[in-house]
Amino acid sequence: MKLFEPFPQRSLSLRNRIVVSPMCQYSAIDGMPDHWHLVHLGSRAVGGAAAVIAEATAVSAQGRISPGDTGIWNDAQAAAWQPITAFIAAQGAIPGVQLAHAGRKASAHRPWDGGGALTAAQGAWTTVAPSALPFDASWHTPEALDAAGIRGLIADFRAATERALAAGFRLIELHAAHGYLLHQFLSPLSNRREDEYGGSFENRTRLLREVIAAVREAWPVELPLWLRISATDWAEHGWDIEQSVRLAREVKPLGVDLIDVSSGGLLPHVKIPLGPGYQVPFAARVRREADIATGAVGLITEARQAADIVANDEADVVLIARESLRDPYFPRRVAQELGAQLPAPAQYQRAW
Helix, strand or coil, X not given: CHHHCCEEECCEEECCCEEECCCCXXXXXXXXXXXXXXXXXXXXXXXXXXEEEEEEEECCHHHCCCCCCCECCCHHHHHHHXXXXXXXXXXXXXXXXXXXXXXXXXXXXXXHHCCCECCHHHCCCXXXXXXXXXXXXXXXXXXXXXXXXXXXXXXXXXXXXXXXXXXXXXXEEEEXXXXXXXXXXXXXXXXXXXXXXXXXXXXHCHHHHHHHHHHHHHCCCCCCEEEEEECCCCCXXXXXXXXXXXXXXXXXXXXXXXXXXXXXXXXXXXXXXXXXCCCHHHHHHHHHHHCCEEEEECCCCCXXXXXXXXXXXXXXXXXXXXXXXXXXXXXXXXXXXXXXCCCCCHHHHHHC
């Protein structure tokens, strides 16, 4: 069964095609992962996933979504990740991290505290974006990045890449989706610049291409680099699937090994046609038309559904998010339901 066949990525081999999607836990202090992250991520490695990707991890303090975000902008944070990545790897899973900058969606409350923009009294910080356009009416107006700010941002991603390697990660995913900074540059709805980083498709994708180049220079050639995108803004005149396919074609020769295809997040109050596997057709189209490996994510909750996505060549891997929160052992449950073999840790073999 293809879902449980190995998936090669450069010098690595994923043991199957089920990956734990990065999911923010909003539970760090000063960007430091702790016991919660060890147990949360480690249990999903024990659960049989081929790779476990840590949450959107900020490349700078300014790039955090909330004060509870994990970070990798200093050496202490990199050191705090080391026991977590070591445990994940010891369970046979590949430890991955999603490098991110929230842009205009930064400086926010944690979701269970309301999720809106922080006030100055609550510790708000200055946010940045391609253009001085707030995410919503009640949000901060960000500062438009100048040339020095863009150079600094690229340097932050490069430095975070070096720390990710030191921390023990073996897979990096760049976060250019869900309305965060790199996505903000891609979409004409949030990028109104008139310089070399705005206007045309080439200009709007320039920063992402420069970040990829910087990350790939710092990241060993034998290790994979993934890219998460929003295939569409679900809004007229925004980023769309046609541009996503074109982008995928252009980043492949830059060293991107897989496109993790999500959608939305750029604008509030957008109607998205949610349903089981609603983003899978985007992953299938990018895979087919750009000739690059893809990951499918979004309301993938059933064993046969996951198996069929891979068997039908709609995507090379499936990324499990909220279903993994409900069931850390989702890969083992799927294997049992489909009659596949997924070896259990020695400590758990009495249950199989």
